[in-house]
Amino acid sequence: MNREESEWLSLIISYLSVSLENLYLIRKLNMKLLELASELPNQEGSEEYVWFRKTMFDLQEKERTRIATDLHDTTMQDIFFVQRKLKNLQKQLLNPDEHRQLKDILNHLELINMNLRQCCFELNPYLLKNIGLVRALQNLVDTESSLGDYEIQFVTEGKTTAMENLDYEAKRHIFRVIQELITNAKKHSQASRLFIRLVASGSEVSIRYEDDGIGFRPNSSSGKTVGRSGMGLEQMKGRVLHLNGQFTMESMTGKGVEVRIQIPIKEGIPT
CATH class of the missing domain: 3.30.565.10 (Histidine kinase-like ATPase, C-terminal domain)
Structure with a gap:
């Protein structure tokens, strides 16, 4: 791959790294909130308790939607761009081994895209x-x-x-x-x-x-x-x-x- 394609792959990796870090931080905060909720008295009729649960769920859904949107609008679009570039490059390759290796890379990128689509659906069940x-x-x-x-x-x-x-x-x-x-x-x-x-x-x-x-x-x-x-x-x-x-x-x-x-x-x- 040329320098531009390598830079795009590096950019995708950095996007994925940030997304995973955000998911980890959300998971950690979520567990803290759950621990707090489990320690509260079980008073379903309490307005404060109902408010706390609703606020916690709303915050979770908003953050899930934000992450799903970011994945769709940035990472998945960048992967699509790299796939298009690699497909154009594939047409120019004559060496069978290089052609096969590039095909494997394209298949792997498609698998990543499929997994990301599933993640987006799980995060935001539109x-x-x-x-x-x-x-x-x-x-x-x-x-x-x-x-x-x-x-x-x-x-x-x-x-x-x-x-x-x-x-x-x-x-x-x-x-x-x-x-x-x-x-x-x-x-x-x-x-x-x-x-x-x-x-x-x-x-x-x-x-x-x-x-x-x-x-x-x-x-x-x-x-x-x-x-x-x-x-x-x-x-x-x-x-x-x-x-x-x-x-x-x-x-x-x-x-x-x-x-x-x-x-x-x-x-x-x-x-």
């Missing part, structure tokens, strides 16, 4: 507004199933219109909870099968999650954060409480995890 909650979740499940070595069974029952009639914030919280359940299973459960059922009745939306993984002891330090992930158990519970819902979980070491969530859809959902 499909929630475009195609609704159920189809956005199906898109998430399809993507995770194609990338993982486990089976995900996703089932919806009842009137899906009731789910789609929820306000955007409620749908976003439901999406985030299911997204984190899948992420935790992928990273920590060692499960071969995940089952997720989303049901809308006349008065509530319910979620049931099961996996056949290694499980954990709920009272242990690892159980508190479900594999010590960024969101963890406390934040999932906080999202459900924010929607005036109920969150219950059962797990034993070697027995997998089962989560049941009920969220009212007729009254009390904050906006």
Whole structure:
């Protein structure tokens, strides 16, 4: 590669480095906020507690959206520019070995772009507004199933219109909870099968999650954060409480995890 192309690759690497550093700092701050939230009295009716949860979630979503926008508008565009330059260079190469090496580089850049697109969707699930909650979740499940070595069974029952009639914030919280359940299973459960059922009745939306993984002891330090992930158990519970819902979980070491969530859809959902 010539000097200009090398400089563009160096620029992309620096963008990725800054983005990863920002993600690390956000994760660290997020964990501090979760620790503080878990130490507060469990007073769901307290206006201060409700305000704290809402503020924390709003800050997280704004920062996720900002990072996703930066990745899309800078890093991904720069990668596209480098790909175009390399494709033009490829046409000029006569040496078979150089041609093959350049093709491998282009394939690797395309893989990076695919991963970045998936990261942008996870950070900012724009499909929630475009195609609704159920189809956005199906898109998430399809993507995770194609990338993982486990089976995900996703089932919806009842009137899906009731789910789609929820306000955007409620749908976003439901999406985030299911997204984190899948992420935790992928990273920590060692499960071969995940089952997720989303049901809308006349008065509530319910979620049931099961996996056949290694499980954990709920009272242990690892159980508190479900594999010590960024969101963890406390934040999932906080999202459900924010929607005036109920969150219950059962797990034993070697027995997998089962989560049941009920969220009212007729009254009390904050906006």
